[in-house]
Amino acid sequence: MNTSQDNNKAMSETLVFDGAYRGARKGTDFLQHLENYPPELWYQGKRIENICHFSPLKNGVKTLAALYDYQWDHSELMLESIEGRKVSRSYSITKDRSDLIAVGKALLIGAQFSQGMLGRDPAYLNRSITSFAGSADFFDIGGRVFSNNVRDYFRFARDNDLALTHTIVNPRINRHAGPAFQKDPTISTHVTKETDAGIYVTGARLVATLPFADEIAVLPARLLDVSNASKDYAFAFVLPTNTAGLKFICRDSVDYGMGSRNHPLGGRYEEMDAVAIFDNVFVPWERVFCYRDIDICNRFYEATGATAHITYQVVCKNIVKIEFFLGLISLMIHGSGLERFQHIHQKMADVWVGWQTMKAFKSAAEVGSRLNDFGMLVPDWSPLEAARFMFPSMYPRIVEIVQQIGASGLVTLPTSEDLDGPLRTEIDKYFQSARLEAADKIDLYRLAWDASVSAFAGRQVLYERFFFGDPVSMATRIFRNNPCSDLMERVNHFIK
Ligand SMILES: Cc1cc2nc3c(=O)[nH]c(=O)nc-3n(C[C@H](O)[C@H](O)[C@H](O)COP(=O)(O)OP(=O)(O)OC[C@H]3O[C@@H](n4cnc5c(N)ncnc54)[C@H](O)[C@@H]3O)c2cc1C
Incomplete structure (x- = not known):
């Protein structure tokens, strides 16, 4: 294991600062870094040569860059001053409730940038890395010292x-056994060699x-x-994505390359998903947070408060996402004059209740927040766990409601090229709705289509x-962790 002296030496080699200034960066800094250090991304059989200009990805890349500019436009909420410079508030090590509430405001305004459609808004993993640092002593519990690595x-x-x-x-080969007990135990990422x-x-x-x-972060x-x-x-461990031997195989893009008017969500928020493949990749010790300690690995997220902090970020994102759907659904109802139908009221009420529920979970997590064993304030887990469990079934229902309200309006959608073409007079006549001109209805329903029907959706x-x-x-985790024994006792008492 490395000594702290070795650590400092290695630090200067692999954790070097790279940018025009330290602290919160701008979009051009992100793009410059990506140009200088491109990861090895594979798409439909070919290595991507220039990620920033590669059609299936370039709009998503541009969007992420724009998010870094957006944080400066909302610097009062999204940035804070540390050691004389501005840094993202998503790196705040929360010590009291006011810190958490300030982080919550930053997360909400940050999510508004993408209507909650960017799952990998950097704030998500920033909350994780920050929780590790705020609880860094946890990483030494197994007897080996990793806390310095985590803090650095x-x-x-x-x-x-x-x-x-x-x-x-x-990788999902056979979920009945762990990675070591698969027919081929070399499929999952594993350690092949250890050196000084x-x-x-x-x-x-x-x-x-x-x-x-x-x-x-692996x-x-x-x-x-x-x-x-x-x-x-x-x-x-953590590594630069352009580390030698590391490659990513991407799925098909959900950006159809039709421009953001025709494809308002997919044309902006393609964040891409990929399988990461490590081929004899070297990880320097100072980038390792824990090693060969199964107990630490299994307790990692809960003990550091990382699960609670990233779930808090996700709940903020989901509040904004539901708000987007409430706005969208309301415009569809108004535009098509559907407000008199009772089933429409029911559907709208379902979404509204979901919104209130998520906001209530967020508030409850703030009110119940506590310092953990390492002195970091962690939002209360129970309401967040309920939110985490509920949203995966709530979201498909919200999308289904858009489909039910949108009906054939979600497939009768001329493009902007049609609107600019020779059939404009017919389109104006046949594509209007109760309260919207054809062009406005098409723009609205293209958004609804991209939220409920497209590959992006x-x-x-x-x-x-x-x-x-x-x-x-x-x-299963909820079942096991909540035996409800006191409640059984109460009901038993009632029976007797
Ligand atoms: C769009 C998308 C983006 C993602 N992004 C990320 C990311 O950025 N980082 C990341 O690390 N992960 C990411 N994930 C992966 C995510 O964590 C996994 O999808 C999730 O953990 C489920 O694993 P799996 O997909 O391998 O499904 P599997 O575990 O293979 O499950 C397949 C089916 O089998 C069932 N099943 C499996 N095991 C059991 C069991 N023991 N008991 C009962 N049923 C079982 C499941 O319920 C499911 O229905 C992403 C997934 C998606 C779809």
Whole structure:
């Protein structure tokens, strides 16, 4: 294991600052970094040569850059001053409730940038890295000292204002056994060699959303069984996405390249998902957060408060996402004159109740927040766990409501080219609605289509169902952690 002297030396080699100034960055800084250090992304059989100009990805890249500018436009809420410079508030190590509420305001305004459609808004993983740093002593509990690595990396990420992707899942070959007990135990990312300088890893990991991020966090895949064989899969580390030997195989883009008027969501918010493949990749020690310690890996997220903090970010995002749908559905109802139908009231009420529920969970998490064992304030987990469990079924229902209200309006959609073409007079006549001119109705319903029918919409539903893990396992966790024995006793008492 490295000494702190070695650590400092290595630090200067792999955690170097790269940018025009330290702290919150602007869009051009992000683009410059991506141009200088492009990750190896593969798309439909070819390596992407220039990510910033590659059609299936370029709008998503531009959007992420614009988010870095947006934080400066909303600097009062989204940035804070640390050591004389502005940094993103999503890196705030919360010490009291007012810190948490300030973070919440930053997360809400940040989510408004993308209507809650960017799952991998950098704030998401910033909350994770920040929780690790705020609870850094946890990483030394197993007897090996990793807390310095965690703290140094936190400062490095914050001061460079990095965007991270992450992978927490082993490839799904056979879910009946852990990665060490598959027919081929070399499929999942595992350690192949350890040296004085670091470790070498080989294998695949799922799913890196935002593979064009600056760095990747490879975090413990949950619940490894306690066996020697599983130790090769027990680690957490961070690497630049352009590290030698690391490649990403991307899915098809959900940006059809039709421009943002025709494709208002997919034409802006394609964050991409990829499988990460490690081919004898070297990880220097100072980028390792835990190693071969299954107990630490299995307690990693809960003990540091990371699960609660990222769920708090997700709940803020989901509040904004529901607000977007409420606005969209209201415009559809008004535009098509549907306000007199009772089933429409019921549908609208369902979405509104979902919105109130998410806001109530957020408030409850703030009110019940407590300092953890390491002195970091962590939002109350129970309301967040309820929110995390509820949203994967709430979101598909909201999307279904858009489909039910939109009906054939979601497939009778001329493009902007049609509007500018020779059939404009016919389109103006035949595509109008009760209260909207044809062009306005088409713009509105194109948005509704992209929120409920397009490939972008389908991927959003899948994302909300699964990105936080398997919902079946979440139910099992809730069942096991909430035996309700006091309530059984109360009911028993009532019976007797
Ligand atoms: C769009 C999208 C983006 C994502 N982004 C990320 C990301 O950025 N980073 C990341 O790390 N992960 C990401 N994920 C992956 C996500 O964490 C996984 O999808 C999730 O953990 C489920 O794992 P799986 O997809 O391998 O499904 P599997 O585990 O293979 O499950 C398949 C089916 O089998 C069932 N099943 C599996 N095991 C059991 C069991 N023991 N008991 C009962 N039923 C079981 C599941 O309920 C499910 O119905 C993303 C997923 C999606 C869809």
